[in-house]
Amino acid sequence: MPHKPLDVLTIGNAIVDILAHADDSFIIEQNIVKGAMQLIDEERALALYKAMGPATVMSGGSAANTAAGIAGLGGKAGFIGKVRNDGLGNSFRHDLKALGISYTVAPAVDGPATARCFVLVTPDGERTMNTYLGASQNLSEDDIDPAVIGSAEVVYLEGYLWDPPAAKQAFRKAIKAARKAKSKVAFTLSDSFCVDRYREEFLGLIRHGDIDILFANTAELKSLYETSDELTAVQALKNEGVLGVVTRSEKGVYVVTREETRSFPAFPVESVVDTTGAGDLFAAGFLAALSKGLDMADAAGVGALAAAEVITHIGPRPQVNLLDLARQEGYRM
Amino acid sequence: MPHKPLDVLTIGNAIVDILAHADDSFIIEQNIVKGAMQLIDEERALALYKAMGPATVMSGGSAANTAAGIAGLGGKAGFIGKVRNDGLGNSFRHDLKALGISYTVAPAVDGPATARCFVLVTPDGERTMNTYLGASQNLSEDDIDPAVIGSAEVVYLEGYLWDPPAAKQAFRKAIKAARKAKSKVAFTLSDSFCVDRYREEFLGLIRHGDIDILFANTAELKSLYETSDELTAVQALKNEGVLGVVTRSEKGVYVVTREETRSFPAFPVESVVDTTGAGDLFAAGFLAALSKGLDMADAAGVGALAAAEVITHIGPRPQVNLLDLARQEGYRM
Numbered sequence: 078m079p080h081k082p083l084d085v086l087t088i089g090n091a092i093v094d095i096l097a098h099a100d101d102s103f104i105i106e107q108n109i110v111k112g113a114m115q116l117i118d119e120e121r122a123l124a125l126y127k128a129m130g131p132a133t134v135m136s137g138g139s140a141a142n143t144a145a146g147i148a149g150l151g152g153k154a155g156f157i158g159k160v161r162n163d164g165l166g167n168s169f170r171h172d173l174k175a176l177g178i179s180y181t182v183a184p185a186v187d188g189p190a191t192a193r194c195f196v197l198v199t200p201d202g203e204r205t206m207n208t209y210l211g212a213s214q215n216l217s218e219d220d221i222d223p224a225v226i227g228s229a230e231v232v233y234l235e236g237y238l239w240d241p242p243a244a245k246q247a248f249r250k251a252i253k254a255a256r257k258a259k260s261k262v263a264f265t266l267s268d269s270f271c272v273d274r275y276r277e278e279f280l281g282l283i284r285h286g287d288i289d290i291l292f293a294n295t296a297e298l299k300s301l302y303e304t305s306d307e308l309t310a311v312q313a314l315k316n317e318g319v320l321g322v323v324t325r326s327e328k329g330v331y332v333v334t335r336e337e338t339r340s341f342p343a344f345p346v347e348s349v350v351d352t353t354g355a356g357d358l359f360a361a362g363f364l365a366a367l368s369k370g371l372d373m374a375d376a377a378g379v380g381a382l383a384a385a386e387v388i389t390h391i392g393p394r395p396q397v398n399l400l401d402l403a404r405q406e407g408y409r410m
Numbered sequence: 411m412p413h414k415p416l417d418v419l420t421i422g423n424a425i426v427d428i429l430a431h432a433d434d435s436f437i438i439e440q441n442i443v444k445g446a447m448q449l450i451d452e453e454r455a456l457a458l459y460k461a462m463g464p465a466t467v468m469s470g471g472s473a474a475n476t477a478a479g480i481a482g483l484g485g486k487a488g489f490i491g492k493v494r495n496d497g498l499g500n501s502f503r504h505d506l507k508a509l510g511i512s513y514t515v516a517p518a519v520d521g522p523a524t525a526r527c528f529v530l531v532t533p534d535g536e537r538t539m540n541t542y543l544g545a546s547q548n549l550s551e552d553d554i555d556p557a558v559i560g561s562a563e564v565v566y567l568e569g570y571l572w573d574p575p576a577a578k579q580a581f582r583k584a585i586k587a588a589r590k591a592k593s594k595v596a597f598t599l600s601d602s603f604c605v606d607r608y609r610e611e612f613l614g615l616i617r618h619g620d621i622d623i624l625f626a627n628t629a630e631l632k633s634l635y636e637t638s639d640e641l642t643a644v645q646a647l648k649n650e651g652v653l654g655v656v657t658r659s660e661k662g663v664y665v666v667t668r669e670e671t672r673s674f675p676a677f678p679v680e681s682v683v684d685t686t687g688a689g690d691l692f693a694a695g696f697l698a699a700l701s702k703g704l705d706m707a708d709a710a711g712v713g714a715l716a717a718a719e720v721i722t723h724i725g726p727r728p729q730v731n732l733l734d735l736a737r738q739e740g741y742r743m
Binding site for chain 1: 430431459460462463464465466467468469478496497498501504505508509723724725727729
């Protein structure tokens with residue numbers, strides 16, 4: 078079978094990040110759950126922005142960051158998500174196009190503004206996210222073209238898509254089209270609180286055979302299986318019969334199949350500046366390496382490398398040529 | 411005489427930076443002078459943005475960066491410059507206010523959009539700037555309140571202000587008000603090509619006794635005195651009778667008076683990521699330290715430290731607490 082035109086098509090909320098440094102005391106004052114993503118309305122968005130420090134504006138969105146990483150590693154990437162035709166939406170579109178990412182979803186011409194995520198980066202490098210979903214909520218089934226879905230070897234969906242009601246339908250339509258076109262389906266659990274909101278639906282997707290590759294960090298996996306014990310959660314994942322990829326921050330990653338659980342190391346980092354995008358870029362490196370025919374150990378290695386790059390600077394997308402970096406480290410990309 | 415409410419009031423073009431990495435080949439293809447600032451019109455701005463890579467958006471503007479540095483060092487700073495009431499203008503205002511900088515100039519409600527500078531950062535860390543002046547061109551005499559000028563110990567003006575015709579009048583009015591209120595006047599030459607455009611006027615300001623402190627880098631100073639020899643230029647500056655501060659990149663700085671030329675070292679940096687803001691932050695550190703009563707050697711040291719911080723990351727404003735940094739280095743700020 079000939080290779081499809083796209084290596085990976087990612088689908089998610091189209092969001093611009095507004096990143097600022099903040100002390101832990103600010104997080105407490107503002108009554109925010111540190112390290113998590115929480116949804117906020119427009120009024121709260123305005124109040125929070127007013128209270129926060131000087132900001133850096135960069136395109137973000139979990140699945141879009143993953144597409145950026147794949148493109149940066151020389152892969153052919155596409156993205157589906159919704160912006161408005163406003164300043165931030167134009168920036169978002171520019172940034173994807175500048176990376177050669179296929180992005181054909183028409184921007185909304187009215188309705189809420191382009192989604193923004195206020196990312197508060199604490200001195201420990203941890204990021205805490207506050208998302209106003211805006212225009213990204215209006216991603217609908219109409220934005221899912223089965224021909225586009227079928228043009229990708231892997232369709233990658235983010236759990237955050239379950240927050241906007243219409244996007245959920247788009248999500249299901251995409252999975253159906255992917256199955257029909259024999260594209261693989263990858264899914265990231267996104268956030269432990271997101272898992273908490275949609276646990277039964279996420280388990281349903283996994284157990285219905287809709288998912289081939291599942292990405293999760295330890296907190297998300299524990300939330301999925303409602304356990305505080307990592308090994309219990311990994312054992313539960315083992316029984317699902319998917320390819321499970323469990324990121325464990327500086328402890329590295331588990332790659333889990335029904336047959337075995339393999340552990341691979343993280344890539345060492347001198348000092349963590351901002352963890353925004355770490356999981357997104359791990360997934361990018363992992364999928365890009367697999368699509369180039371690398372084995373599981375090398376895929377985990379490229380994932381770790383891409384994640385390490387993104388946490389050494391402010392912002393959720395790579396700032397160096399990831400392909401050069403991977404080649405320097407000896408990966409045959 | 412009691413200390414005035416503001417340590418430093420800076421006046422300059424109010425600009426948002428749109429920063430992207432670029433190869434040297436891109437600079438050549440686009441027919442841009444590497445390392446310089448050039449003015450572009452709206453059409454060129456659109457074309458350049460379309461051609462350039464994924465971007466980071468951060469408040470910039472030379473004099474505004476200096477105000478940010480002074481505030482970051484615990485100084486009381488103010489800024490005068492003009493934005494529009496659009497998305498970028500709101501970001502610019504937010505970022506100054508979040509730093510506690512006094513900024514009372516009303517945004518334009520119509521006319522051109524907020525100014526933006528497309529900053530291309532090459533692999534050597536050098537930045538090349540392309541500025542669409544937009545709303546910043548409409549800074550006028552009406553925006554200069556003599557009471558605000560007189561409320562600052564030092565009024566700091568950027569040479570770039572001579573590009574928009576109306577701003578030049580604002581500049582002259584500010585100097586007059588500063589003289590009357592016995593505020594010191596500091597002036598930065600901004601850019602060697604800018605000096606080339608306004609050499610006679612800049613020399614006129616210096617020789618008319620309008621300037622107390624002159625900031626320049628080596629290229630700007632050589633342009634001012636139309637010489638290719640650094641020592642000749644420094645000697646010429648010596649004769650002007652101002653306090654001259656000549657930044658020399660990794661070679662450090664000369665502090666020049668009629669009596670003597672003293673040389674102070676740069677602060678060592680492991681790897682230069684982006685030189686945007688280096689001169690602005692040197693001036694910030696130097697002026698903030700002087701306003702706290704530190705001597706010339708320490709002022710040069712704090713300037714070097716602030717410049718070193720800003721060149722180790724993307725963007726023209728500090729990303730760490732500069733006051734903590736200066737204290738860690740033993741400066742009694």
